[in-house]
Amino acid sequence: MSTNNTDSSILLEMKNVSIEGYSDESWHPIINQVDLSIRRGEVLGLIGESGAGKSTLGLAAMGFVRSGCRFTGGSVLFNGKDLTKMNEREKQKLWGTKFSYVAQSAAAAFNPAHRLINQTIEASVSHGIGKQDQLQREAIKLYREMQLPNPEEIGDRYPHQVSGGQLQRTMTAMAMTSKPDLIIFDEPTTALDVTTQVNVLATIRNIVKEHNTAAIYITHDLAVVAQMADRIQVLRYGDTIEESETNNMLKTPKEDYTKSLWAVRSIKKKEKKTTDSILSIENVDASYGSGPKVLQNVSINVPKGGTVAIVGESGSGKSTTARVITGLLPPQKGRIFFEGKKLEANLDERSKENLRRIQMIYQSPDTSMNPRHTVKDIVGRPLEFYHNMKGNEYSKRVIELLNLIELDESFIDRLPSELSGGQKQRICIARALAAEPELIICDEVTSALDQIVQEGILKLLLRLQSEFNISYIFITHDIATVKAISDEVVVMHNGYVVEQGMKSKIFSPPHPDYTKLLLSSVPEMDPKWLTKILSSQKSKY
Amino acid sequence: MSKLDNQYSAKDEVATVFIRRTFFQRALITLKKAPFTAWLGMTIVCVYIFVAVFAPFIAPYGEAQIFKDPYAPWDEIHVFGTDRLGRDILSRLIYGARNTMGIAILTTLLAFIIGGGLGLLAAILRGWVDQFLARFVDILMAIPSLIFALMLLSIFGSTAFNLIIIIAVLDSTRVFRLSRAVGMNVAVMEYVEAARLRGEKISWIMGREILPNILPPLVAEFGLRFCYVFLMIASLSFLGVGIQPPTADWGSMVRETGELIQYAQYDITAAMTPILPAAAIGILTIGVNFVVDWFLYLTSGLKDEHK
Numbered sequence: 143m144s145t146n147n148t149d150s151s152i153l154l155e156m157k158n159v160s161i162e163g164y165s166d167e168s169w170h171p172i173i174n175q176v177d178l179s180i181r182r183g184e185v186l187g188l189i190g191e192s193g194a195g196k197s198t199l200g201l202a203a204m205g206f207v208r209s210g211c212r213f214t215g216g217s218v219l220f221n222g223k224d225l226t227k228m229n230e231r232e233k234q235k236l237w238g239t240k241f242s243y244v245a246q247s248a249a250a251a252f253n254p255a256h257r258l259i260n261q262t263i264e265a266s267v268s269h270g271i272g273k274q275d276q277l278q279r280e281a282i283k284l285y286r287e288m289q290l291p292n293p294e295e296i297g298d299r300y301p302h303q304v305s306g307g308q309l310q311r312t313m314t315a316m317a318m319t320s321k322p323d324l325i326i327f328d329e330p331t332t333a334l335d336v337t338t339q340v341n342v343l344a345t346i347r348n349i350v351k352e353h354n355t356a357a358i359y360i361t362h363d364l365a366v367v368a369q370m371a372d373r374i375q376v377l378r379y380g381d382t383i384e385e386s387e388t389n390n391m392l393k394t395p396k397e398d399y400t401k402s403l404w405a406v407r408s409i410k411k412k413e414k415k416t417t418d419s420i421l422s423i424e425n426v427d428a429s430y431g432s433g434p435k436v437l438q439n440v441s442i443n444v445p446k447g448g449t450v451a452i453v454g455e456s457g458s459g460k461s462t463t464a465r466v467i468t469g470l471l472p473p474q475k476g477r478i479f480f481e482g483k484k485l486e487a488n489l490d491e492r493s494k495e496n497l498r499r500i501q502m503i504y505q506s507p508d509t510s511m512n513p514r515h516t517v518k519d520i521v522g523r524p525l526e527f528y529h530n531m532k533g534n535e536y537s538k539r540v541i542e543l544l545n546l547i548e549l550d551e552s553f554i555d556r557l558p559s560e561l562s563g564g565q566k567q568r569i570c571i572a573r574a575l576a577a578e579p580e581l582i583i584c585d586e587v588t589s590a591l592d593q594i595v596q597e598g599i600l601k602l603l604l605r606l607q608s609e610f611n612i613s614y615i616f617i618t619h620d621i622a623t624v625k626a627i628s629d630e631v632v633v634m635h636n637g638y639v640v641e642q643g644m645k646s647k648i649f650s651p652p653h654p655d656y657t658k659l660l661l662s663s664v665p666e667m668d669p670k671w672l673t674k675i676l677s678s679q680k681s682k683y
Numbered sequence: 684m685s686k687l688d689n690q691y692s693a694k695d696e697v698a699t700v701f702i703r704r705t706f707f708q709r710a711l712i713t714l715k716k717a718p719f720t721a722w723l724g725m726t727i728v729c730v731y732i733f734v735a736v737f738a739p740f741i742a743p744y745g746e747a748q749i750f751k752d753p754y755a756p757w758d759e760i761h762v763f764g765t766d767r768l769g770r771d772i773l774s775r776l777i778y779g780a781r782n783t784m785g786i787a788i789l790t791t792l793l794a795f796i797i798g799g800g801l802g803l804l805a806a807i808l809r810g811w812v813d814q815f816l817a818r819f820v821d822i823l824m825a826i827p828s829l830i831f832a833l834m835l836l837s838i839f840g841s842t843a844f845n846l847i848i849i850i851a852v853l854d855s856t857r858v859f860r861l862s863r864a865v866g867m868n869v870a871v872m873e874y875v876e877a878a879r880l881r882g883e884k885i886s887w888i889m890g891r892e893i894l895p896n897i898l899p900p901l902v903a904e905f906g907l908r909f910c911y912v913f914l915m916i917a918s919l920s921f922l923g924v925g926i927q928p929p930t931a932d933w934g935s936m937v938r939e940t941g942e943l944i945q946y947a948q949y950d951i952t953a954a955m956t957p958i959l960p961a962a963a964i965g966i967l968t969i970g971v972n973f974v975v976d977w978f979l980y981l982t983s984g985l986k987d988e989h990k
Binding site: 468469470489492494497498501502504506509510511512513514515523524527528573577 | 872873874876877879880881882883891892895896
């Protein structure tokens with residue numbers, strides 16, 4: 143638009159940037175002398191696991207550090223001026239005009255008490271970029287470019303009245319209103335379903351290209367960054383591991399670490415057909431309170447010693463199914479059988495023995511472990527509770543369980559806050575194992591984790607399955623995970639079971655419409671994937 | 684990069700591990716950083732506790748010991764003079780610490796056991812239990828508590844036991860509301876759900892899963908509640924239905940010596956006499972509040988560590 147397409151001068155250059163953070167009464171390095179440069183109109187992908195310093199570096203590009211962090215060296219040159227040497231007021235003039243920031247969770251970034259359009263233009267109004275009504279017209283134009291439904295009226299809604307994907311697009315529109323030179327996208331699609339993600343990615347990509355805006359795109363998902371970025375920079379522990387053009391990076395990664403990021407989706411479980419059933423639910427209807435039905439006529443069968451993956455986007459009823467099985471939500475209709483015997487619908491009526499046999503692992507290990515209990519308390523409680531273990535036997539078994547999940551006794555006195563994400567999830571697995579269950583329900587257990595940690599957890603689950611013949615119900619929205627570990631697959635949509643069958647059958651055509659959409663929406667490493675998928679979706683309509 | 688990732692190991696994942704310190708070491712570090720007001724508050728509270736515990740050894744005379752001249756002036760024998768029956772004011776002030784604070788602590792504890800227990804129960808069970816308890820508490824809270832306490836004490840008689848029970852029940856309504864509200868936030872966490880799925884009894888969920896996580900606001904509330912209870916006892920004693928003579932307590936001491944204040948133009952020290960127990964009440968309230976403020980600041984998480 144305003145900027146010249148042929149202008150490819152360097153917009154932002156970070157040299158030897160070092161940042162430290164304060165914790166436990168001392169300063170620790172977060173970023174170690176990292177260089178980063180970006181030209182006008184270029185999209186740079188920043189990729190790495192959590193804790194790699196991606197977000198810190200992204201914010202540092204705006205000359206900003208979070209409270210509790212400080213610059214300890216280097217310079218951030220924006221149009222030739224060093225941001226680290228500017229005072230707050232000078233930087234504030236740039237923020238919201240030359241720079242914009244799109245956060246991961248749009249839901250948390252919007253003020254629920256104000257209409258979307260007012261929030262969209264708020265920064266531009268306060269910086270005096272234009273008149274209120276003129277900015278509103280521009281915002282509506284942006285809404286249209288973002289392919290939001292009813293662009294004229296959607297701005298009058300409040301944040302809770304639009305969907306997550308729409309909110310994320312509104313937030314991108316918000317970042318664009320001031321016509322910034324650089325936008326920083328911090329994991330803008332991580333919280334979205336795959337089917338929604340495709341649309342958001344496409345709109346972000348188009349708008350950045352059309353307005354010739356430079357962007358830094360931060361993500362941990364390689365397939366996503368491959369679609370978006372011209373150039374990729376890989377970060378780890380605050381260091382740059384590798385940096386090159388997207389195509390080169392995908393074809394010929396140089397460093398071992400980068401290669402390991404590529405190799406992650408490599409576990410494959412051989413499909414196993416079992417006829418014995420351990421759990422089956424028949425014709426279940428369920429709802430919360432007197433609300434609409436969340437599950438309708440759901441029947442699922444879990445083979446003994448096998449893995450059933452339940453897939454679908456959020457709101458499809460996956461987690462509700464788990465709540466019905468565990469007895470937290472007694473169904474309105476239908477029955478549950480465990481090893482051929484009818485299981486009481488309500489949790490409180492089930493015997494201790496039946497409770498022991500079905501265990502559950504949650505998506506977020508942060509909230510599923512009591513922050514005031516030590517690892518020993520957490521892993522040991524089922525031992526004490528179900529198996530009456532005490533004293534020496536108890537301590538020995540706790541250590542045995544820790545070894546089983548590839549940790550050791552040095553972890554025994556730690557609190558959950560002193561564990562990494564992957565270790566926390568392992569402790570949750572140990573807690574489930576301590577009960578010696580026959581069925582474990584895994585609710586999105588890997589979706590909060592980094593790729594490399596995910597692989598470790600999945601391998602562990604597979605090994606435990608073959609050692610103890612445990613059955614799994616694996617709830618996930620991630621198709622790659624399903625391919626990796628399941629025997630059978632159940633596809634759910636809007637509370638119905640769309641399809642159920644062996645993995646090989648579900649993943650080979652012909653597919654019902656919904657399964658097809660779901661499968662095609664999973665990003666692939668091919669940088670041309672997004673373009674292809676969009677043109678194939680367009681040709682249908 | 685020195686680390687090779689082909690040998691991935693869960694043990695090597697990086698997490699923030701805090702230095703293991705004993706409770707005592709941690710307390711020492713925290714105390715070192717305490718602001719002046721916190722120190723002042725702690726000193727005040729410690730002095731009061733010391734006086735209350737060792738009252739018989741500190742006080743020059745007995746609590747109800749009567750001397751021959753009532754309204755004696757301040758002198759070497761009776762530092763703060765005597766009251767209208769000839770009892771030594773200083774001794775009664777010292778014993779008053781023991782009686783007023785002792786009853787206030789017992790009452791607050793009882794209020795927390797009743798209010799905290801029921802509040803957590805309501806937070807976990809929800810449904811009609813919650814509705815019933817919450818509405819009952821609403822009714823109790825709708826009646827002005829001082830007047831209600833006065834009425835109940837006149838009905839049941841002003842014994843120390845009745846005083847404790849009545850104020851505890853009336854005050855437990857506030858504790859109920861707080862513990863229900865904070866307990867509700869914890870009760871919806873997945874680890875509580877996990878405990879229910881395990882088949883844990885409600886007492887375990889209350890005591891082991893929820894309570895440790897809501898302790899900081901409850902401890903802070905304990906300090907504030909203690910002040911309110913203590914002021915309420917003093918008010919009731921001032922009105923004559925609280926702690927009964929000859930037991931010394933600050934509220935009734937203010938009432939008994941109150942008329943002396945009008946002689947200020949003739950004898951300033953005599954006029955100061957009713958101020959002393961009132962000041963004892965005031966200073967303790969301020970001291971406790973200083974400590975609670977600091978504690979809330981430490982546990983609220985709203986602080987900016989780098990100032």
